[in-house]
Structures are given as C-alpha cells and as structure tokens.
Amino acid sequence: MAAVKLIGSPISPFVLRTMIALSLKKVEYELLPEKLGEKSELLLKSNPVYKKIPVLIHHDRPICESAVIVEYIDQVWPESGYGAILPADAYHRALHRFWTFYVDDKLFPSLVAIGKAETEEAKAEAVEQFRAGLRLLEEAFVKLSEGKAFFGGDQVGFLDVMLGCFVVWIEAMEEVLSLELLEEATMPALHGWVVSFRAHEAVKEVMPESGKVVEFFKMIRAMRMKAAADAAN
Numbered sequence: 001m002a003a004v005k006l007i008g009s010p011i012s013p014f015v016l017r018t019m020i021a022l023s024l025k026k027v028e029y030e031l032l033p034e035k036l037g038e039k040s041e042l043l044l045k046s047n048p049v050y051k052k053i054p055v056l057i058h059h060d061r062p063i064c065e066s067a068v069i070v071e072y073i074d075q076v077w078p079e080s081g082y083g084a085i086l087p088a089d090a091y092h093r094a095l096h097r098f099w100t101f102y103v104d105d106k107l108f109p110s111l112v113a114i115g116k117a118e119t120e121e122a123k124a125e126a127v128e129q130f131r132a133g134l135r136l137l138e139e140a141f142v143k144l145s146e147g148k149a150f151f152g153g154d155q156v157g158f159l160d161v162m163l164g165c166f167v168v169w170i171e172a173m174e175e176v177l178s179l180e181l182l183e184e185a186t187m188p189a190l191h192g193w194v195v196s197f198r199a200h201e202a203v204k205e206v207m208p209e210s211g212k213v214v215e216f217f218k219m220i221r222a223m224r225m226k227a228a229a230d231a232a233n
C-alpha cells in the first residue's frame with residue numbers, strides 16, 4: 001500500500017498543483033483517478049466538506065484544498081534535495097499566499113467566464129477582464145522574481161505552482177477560441193515565465209498533454225452548449 005495517495009486527475013489544474021509539488025519534492029505516490037461527473041466513495045469520505053479534488057492521503061489521513069496540500073508537502077518533505085517551495089522569508093511567503101488567493105478568487109473565475117460567455121460581446125468583456133487580471137500578475141512577477149526566471153526567484157516557488165497549473169488551460173482556450181489571452185506585447189515578463197516554467201523538469205513530468213486539455217475543453221463546452229439548448233427548448 002502506498003503511504004501517499006492522491007485523489008484526482010492531472011487535467012484538473014488544482015490537482016496539477018499538488019502533482020507539481022510532489023514532483024518537485026520527488027515524492028512517490030499512487031494516483032487514484034476520479035471520473036468526470038462522478039464522486040467516489042473514497043472522495044466523499046475524504047473530503048466531506050467540499051467533495052472536490054484534489055485530496056492527498058498520507059498514512060490514511062486526508063488533506064484537502066490544493067494550496068493547503070502544497071504547503072503540507074513542502075513541510076513534510078523538507079529534505080528532498082529541492083529546498084522549500086514557500087519562500088524562507090515571512091514577507092515573501094505572505095506575498096505568495098496573497099497572490100494565490102487572488103488567482104483563486106479573481107483570476108480563475110474570470111478564466112471560467114470566458115469559456116461560459118454566450119455572446120461575442122460577453123466573450124470580449126470576459127477576455128478583457130482576464131487580461132487585466134493577468135497584467136496585475138505581470139507587475140507582481142517583475143517585483144517578486146527580481147530579474148530571475150520564477151516568482152520564487154531561481155527556483156519554482158509557491159506562486160509559480162499556484163499560477164502555473166493554469167498555463168496549459170490558458171493555452172487550450174487560446175487555441176479553441178482563436179484568441180491571445182497572455183499577450184506577449186503587454187505581458188513580456190509573464191510570457192518568459194511560461195517558457196521557463198514549462199521547461200522545468202519537475203513540471204514537464206506531470207503537465208498534461210496540450211492536445212488532451214484542448215479535447216477536454218471542447219468536450220465540456222459542447223456539454224454546456226447542449227444543456228443550454230435543451231433548457232431553451
């Protein structure tokens with residue numbers, strides 16, 4: 001029996017966060033996949049409050065919420081040869097946590113809004129809101145990275161993991177909807193960050209294939225459109 005288990009699928013950006021952290025720390029684990037639209041008994045028992053993935057199970061004890069799980073992994077496996085994912089300095093830790101809160105509270109919902117927009121006008125508005133949200137992270141990146149490759153400086157840090165999990169989804173939406181969300185002209189630093197993040201060995205190991213995310217995004221869009229059409233009839 002593996003001491004570490006992870007309930008979830010890498011296609012979920014929140015699950016991907018925890019997989020990147022486990023990969024950075026070289027922790028072996030067993031992935032317990034959840035099927036789309038279904039919730040296993042184990043998930044319901046392990047995360048009875050939110051009933052969401054990811055859930056990390058360590059020595060039969062569940063830990064829920066991706067940000068909490070990444071911090072847990074960082075603290076439980078400090079001697080992995082990688083070093084700390086969270087910054088050593090309390091102020092920088094606070095900034096990484098602040099921007100993580102921002103990503104979950106503002107940026108992610110605005111990304112979802114693009115996919116859900118029903119008219120061209122609503123889509124254009126959602127796209128502009130998302131780009132404005134990213135521009136704030138462009139500024140944050142310039143300050144936090146201090147000219148280095150990552151939010152964490154020389155190495156992938158907490159905020160890199162928390163934002164980086166959305167990169168493949170942003171790219172998939174750009175492809176399917178034929179638009180540029182992370183504009184190179186207005187966000188050159190974030191553009192460079194994406195290249196460094198994607199090239200990192202621990203990230204490459206767990207990042208889902210772009211084609212799979214594109215297909216998944218097309219599928220959920222088709223399901224949403226069918227549900228809307230059925231409701232209108």
Ligand SMILES: N[C@@H](CCC(=O)N[C@@H](CS)C(=O)NCC(=O)O)C(=O)O
Pocket residue numbers: 012013014015051052053054064065066067
């Ligand atoms: N705040 C949670 C969000 C997790 C989340 O939304 N997970 C989605 C998959 S991407 C889920 O389980 N959705 C199923 C549902 O909402 O019932 C975290 O950071 O772990």
